[in-house]
Amino acid sequence: MKKLLVLAVLALVPFCLTAQQAQQEDLDAKYAATLLSPGTAAPDFTLQDVDGKTFSLKDFRGRTVVLVFWATWCPDCRQEVPDLKALHARVDPAKVALVSVSFDRKLEALQQYVKENELPGTQLFDPAGMKDSTIASAYGVRWIPSLYVIGPDGKVQLGTVMFEKVAAAL
Numbered sequence: 001m002k003k004l005l006v007l008a009v010l011a012l013v014p015f016c017l018t019a020q021q022a023q024q025e026d027l028d029a030k031y032a033a034t035l036l037s038p039g040t041a042a043p044d045f046t047l048q049d050v051d052g053k054t055f056s057l058k059d060f061r062g063r064t065v066v067l068v069f070w071a072t073w074c075p076d077c078r079q080e081v082p083d084l085k086a087l088h089a090r091v092d093p094a095k096v097a098l099v100s101v102s103f104d105r106k107l108e109a110l111q112q113y114v115k116e117n118e119l120p121g122t123q124l125f126d127p128a129g130m131k132d133s134t135i136a137s138a139y140g141v142r143w144i145p146s147l148y149v150i151g152p153d154g155k156v157q158l159g160t161v162m163f164e165k166v167a168a169a170l
Contacts, residue, residue, distance in 0.1 A: 028160055034140035035148070035159030042067075042150045043138040047101065047124040050111045055122060058154070060097040066121075066166055067148040068100040069141045071130065072113040077145045081117055083163050088120035091170060097122065103130035103144065 036042070042065075046056040057065070068084065070077035088098050098121030104110040107125055114123050130136050130144060139148070140159070149158040149169045158169045 027162055028165075031143040031161045032146065032159060034142050035146060035161075036140055036156045038156050038158060040156045042148070042154055042156050043135075045135045045138070047126055047135070050107070050114050050123045050125060055099075055124060057099070057150075060099060061154055062152050063094070064096045064152055064157075064170070065148075065150040066096065066098050066170070067139075067150055068098070069103065069130075069136065069139065069146045070100060070144050071103040072109055073104065074144050080145055080163050081119065083167070085118075085120055087167060087170070096170065100124060101126050101135060103128075103133060103136065105129050 042057060044057045046054060048054050057067075066087070068080075070080075072078070084098065084100075091098075100119070100121055101124045102110045103126055105127065107127065110123070110125055113119070126133050126135055128134070130141065133141075135141075139146070143161055145161065145163070147158075147160055147163060147166050148156055149166055151157045158165060160166060
């Protein structure tokens, strides 16, 4: 009887893994459907970083850009911080730029979070917030975190809500 039970459980494992994988895939189907498609020219934008320095997306042309849309009040976004730090530590900054656009409404909250958590890369501030942001609209961002991989040519290579896909793309 025990053998039969063990065999039944082992037979179900592949189905459970497939269901879990399908559920992960559904996150992009559910939340990333409005993101820009691969091959699309990434819309340029200009924002200030947490120190008041102005940056445009075109400033990073020639490098692959990992573009992260997020906010400090977003639990899923905060959960990705260790992954972003690990990614930043393993890529060559001459080839890959990590650029984050925060939809926080208060610069002070963002500045404090960036400092306390030693966030890597370029931390930009969009004071419009996600709902009213022209940048969020241009990129089809309806859910955060939303992430893009933009090639050195300025074209979207990947748009996703799943960090694992960004890491795999690099």
